[in-house]
Amino acid sequence: MRNKILLVNPWIHDFAAYDFWSKPFGLLSIAAILRKNGFDVSFIDCLNPFYPQMLGVDKPKRKSFGGGKYFKEEIEKPEALKNFKRRFSRYGITPQVFINKLLAVEKPELILVTSMMTYWYTGVSETITTIRNTLPGVPIVLGGNYATLLREHALNNSGADIVISGMGEDVLPALFNDIFGEKIDCFPDSDNLDSFPYPAFDLLSRLDQVPIMTSRGCPYRCSYCASHILNSDFRIRDPIKVVDEINFWHRSFNVTNFSFYDDALLVNAEERAIPMLWEIIRRKIDCSFHCPNGLHIRGINEEVSTLMFHAGFKILRFGLETSHASRQKETGGKVTNKETSEAVRHLTRAGYRGDEIGMYLLCGLPYQTFEEVRDSIAFVKSLGARPVITEFSPIPGTDIWDDAVECSSFPITDEPLFHNNTLIPCRWEGLTYDMYGELKKLARAKSGS
Ligand code: B12
Ligand code: SF4
Secondary structure, eight states, X not given: XXXXXXXXXXXXXXXXXXBSSOOOHXXXXXXXXXXXXXXXXXXXXXXXXXXXXXXXXXOOOBOTTSOBOOOEEEOOOOGGGTTSOXXXXXXXXXXXXXXXHHHHSOOOSEEEEOOOOGGGHHHHHHHHHHHHHHSTTOOEXXXXXXXXXXXXXXXXXXXXXXXXXSOHHHHHXXXXXXXXXXXXXXXXXXXXXXXXXXXXXXXXXXXXXXXXXXXXXXXXXXXXXXXXXXXXXXXXXXXXXXXXXXXXXXHHHOOOEEEEOOSOTTTTTTTTHHHHHHHHHHTTOOOEEEEEEEEOGGGOOHHHHHHHHHHTEEEEEEEEEOOOHHHHHHTTOOOOXXXXXXXXXXXXXXXXXXXXXXXXXXXXXXXXXXXXXXXXXXXXXXXXXXXXXXXXXXXXXXXXXXXXXXXXXXXXXXXXXXXXXXXXXXXXXXXXXXXXXXHHHHHHSOTTO
C-alpha cells in the first residue's frame, strides 16, 4: 500500500441548504483513481447525517429517493451578511464529530478537500482550520469549483497549502510527483471518459442514491453558466458503458435511485440518450432515475419522452430559464417557447403528469424585471407544466458577470458571499426582494389562482 490520503467533503455555511441528490462526485472520482494506484484512501463527509456518532442529535428528515435535510447548527453570520435578516447555519456533522473522525483515521500524509459553490468558501475555510488544528503538519490541497472559479481568493482565504484549479484528473500526476516524488502510473486518459474508474461511491456510509455522468461539459455557452470554465470541452461516454455502471451499482450495492449530473444529457440524443434508454429497458433495470440538473428541452421528442418514461425516469427538471424570446436569444439560444410547448406535449403523451415536468426559471438575472419572471411562470403553467424558480447566482468569468457587477448593489467582485442565490444578488428596483417573494408564491399557486 502506498501513501495514506484523506479526502474531505467540507461543511456548507448558508442560509439554506438541502440535499437534492448531492454527492461529492469529483472528489470521489479522484479517490477512485488514487485507489487504483494503490494509495490508502480514507474519506470524511462533513455533510453526512448518518455517521453513528451523529446519533443523539435530532435526525434530519430524509426522502426515500435519497436526499433530504442535512443536520444544521446556527452559527454567527459573517460580517458581510450581518444586515440580511435570516439565520445562518453550518450544515453537516458537528465540529466534535468531525474532530473525532479526523483523530480516528490513521494519520494521513496528504489531505484533499473539495469545494462547490463560490459563496460556500467560509465552510471550506472552517473545515480546513479544523483539520489544521487537529492534524497539524499534514499538507492540505484544495480543489473543486470554488478553487477553479476564484483561485486567487482561495489562495488567500481558504487556508489550504495548495490550491488546484481545474479537473483533478488532469493535475493529479504532477501534484503527486511534486509531493511524494512518485509517479502515478495508472491514469485515465482525460479525453476518454470511458477510461475513468467509477467514482468511489462505496466510501459513502450510505448509498441512498448514486449520481451518474454520461458526459462532461456542454456544447452551448449560456451567458450565466460556468460550464465552459469548469470543463475544457464537451466529452461523452459510450452509452452502453453508462448502463454497465448503473447495473454495477444496482447489482453490487442494491442502489435503486440514480441522479444524472450531466450538463447536457439530452444533447445528441440519437447517439447517446436513446441507446442508453433502450439498454436500460432491454436489461430490465428496475430503478428510478432523476434529473435535478436542468435538461435540454430541445432534446425531447416523442421517442425520448416515451423511452424516459418506460426506463423509470421520475423527477424531471428542464432548463427553460425564461419565456422572453429576446432574453432566450441573448443568453445563448438553447431553447424557444415553441420547442418547450412541443416538449411538454410529448412528455404528457408519454405518461408524465404536468406536476412531474419541472421547468427551471431563473429569477434575478441582471436587470430582469418582475414582469418577465411573472410571464415565464404563466407560460409554464399555460402548458400544464410546473414552474420551479431558481434564484440567479452570479459566477465570475461568465459572460454575464460584468452586467451582474453593474446591476448588483452588493460588492460581488470583492466578496463571494454576495454570490449567494438566497440574497438575489442582482435585485434592483425592477425586481425587489418583496417581488421575488410574490413570484415564489405565484409559482407555487395552483393554476387559475
Ligand atoms: C450537479 C450540480 C448540481 C446538483 C447537486 C450537485 C452536488 N454535488 O451537490 C444540483 C442540481 C442539486 C445543484 C444545485 C445548485 N447549483 Co449546481 N451544479 C451542478 C453541476 C452541473 C455539476 C457538479 C458536479 O458534480 N460536477 C462533476 C464533477 C466531476 O466535478 P467536480 O465535483 O467539480 O470535480 C472536478 C473538479 O472540480 C476537481 N476537483 C473537485 N474536488 C477536488 C479536490 C481536489 C483536491 C482536486 C485537486 C481537484 C478537485 O476535479 C474533479 C474531477 O474533474 C455544476 C456545474 C459543473 N459543470 O460543474 C453546477 C454548479 C456548481 N451549480 C451552480 C449553482 C448556481 C447551483 C444552484 C445555486 C442553482 C440554483 N439557483 O438553485 C443550486 C444550489 C444547490 C444548493 N445545494 O444549495 C453553479 C455554481 C455557482 C457558484 N456561484 O459557485 C454551477 C457551477 C453551475 C453553473 N450555473 O454554472 N447543482
Ligand atoms: S445549456 Fe445548460 S449547461 Fe450548457 S451552457 Fe447553457 S446553462 Fe450551461
